[in-house]
Amino acid sequence: MNFVSKELLKKQNIIKGFFDYREYAVNEEQFQIYSYFESSFLDLYGDYADLFNIKNCCFYIKDDPRCNAFAIKEEGYNIIGITNGYAINISKMMDKKHFESIVLAGINDDKLLKEAYIDLHHDKEFDFSKFFIDCSIKFTFNHEFQHIMQYNSSKFGKNNFHFQENYKKCDFDIQRHVREFDADRMGSFELLKYVFRVHANLKVKSDAKLKCLLYIGCSSMIITNYLFYLEVINQSETPLAVRKKEFYTKKYSHPHQLVRCINIMEYYFDNITNDLSRLKITPQELLNNTFKVAKLYFDSLLPGHDNISALFSDLNKHIDTINEYNGELYDLAIQDKAIRNLLLSRNIQFDDIHSVNGTNLNK
Numbered sequence: 001m002n003f004v005s006k007e008l009l010k011k012q013n014i015i016k017g018f019f020d021y022r023e024y025a026v027n028e029e030q031f032q033i034y035s036y037f038e039s040s041f042l043d044l045y046g047d048y049a050d051l052f053n054i055k056n057c058c059f060y061i062k063d064d065p066r067c068n069a070f071a072i073k074e075e076g077y078n079i080i081g082i083t084n085g086y087a088i089n090i091s092k093m094m095d096k097k098h099f100e101s102i103v104l105a106g107i108n109d110d111k112l113l114k115e116a117y118i119d120l121h122h123d124k125e126f127d128f129s130k131f132f133i134d135c136s137i138k139f140t141f142n143h144e145f146q147h148i149m150q151y152n153s154s155k156f157g158k159n160n161f162h163f164q165e166n167y168k169k170c171d172f173d174i175q176r177h178v179r180e181f182d183a184d185r186m187g188s189f190e191l192l193k194y195v196f197r198v199h200a201n202l203k204v205k206s207d208a209k210l211k212c213l214l215y216i217g218c219s220s221m222i223i224t225n226y227l228f229y230l231e232v233i234n235q236s237e238t239p240l241a242v243r244k245k246e247f248y249t250k251k252y253s254h255p256h257q258l259v260r261c262i263n264i265m266e267y268y269f270d271n272i273t274n275d276l277s278r279l280k281i282t283p284q285e286l287l288n289n290t291f292k293v294a295k296l297y298f299d300s301l302l303p304g305h306d307n308i309s310a311l312f313s314d315l316n317k318h319i320d321t322i323n324e325y326n327g328e329l330y331d332l333a334i335q336d337k338a339i340r341n342l343l344l345s346r347n348i349q350f351d352d353i354h355s356v357n358g359t360n361l362n363k
């Protein structure tokens, strides 16, 4: 597919703050990071735009040191972007050194799972840190792409829209929360498909390895959300200072990270149950194993804090409110004409069971 030229959109002032890393990257390492993120997003956008017949697309990196991604519909152009801070901060947070002990996630588990983690650890063609970054990119891209799909669905017509991922303390709008809820679910579903494909491409495959990858994939979404919840994602000084965002429901531009974590995990679990039922993963297993991986990561990133126990206790404290609010967002999502059209066009069932039906993970 052909992308619209960035030069043209810059001239029309539709693209603002364009970051040309070929000019600004301060060293070879940064150049490689920007170029990796750019080509990953371009490849994904090209494929999905073809698949869903989206025209007039453009991707660019915006000059902003804070970690952010966005989707814009302006003058008929469909623009997805990330900030230079997204590429740099995600790479920094997901540095190899924080994944050295991930192999221990299987240590107290059954023999097959333990061996599967060890095999992945020794597999020269598999790299935990790269897999985490790729999962994070897939989730973020598909979240933003779902906003593009929402814009192009009937309800929005020809109006301009702009969604950015950093939450803003702007006036609350429940429709906005509903669209974020929907975009998170699609990000979670497409990430699951990606994990399945990564496993399919391994030379030696097994259900235990697929389980490991599913747990790591899920933990990549939880870790990313938690980095924002703890407000450490944009910090450059170590030691990182943890500042939690206070819990809320009907406030601000985006649902609270705890609400988003539960939504993402629930939809991930629903789709595993539907499409990979032979694995017989229970909600408890998914939760425990996802958090085991997240704990090993956070023990390295923020030593001296028991971050995952704190996350469990925060979730426990608010779980009834979270479930109730996610239920409300779900009901509003399936009443929203734009979202309803998109669910129907993707053959996703939504009335009584909240999950995908008839979807083939090999696609």
Ligand SMILES: [Zn+2]
Pocket (backbone or CB within 6 Å): 143, 144, 147, 163, 164, 165, 179, 180, 183
């Ligand atoms: Zn969003």
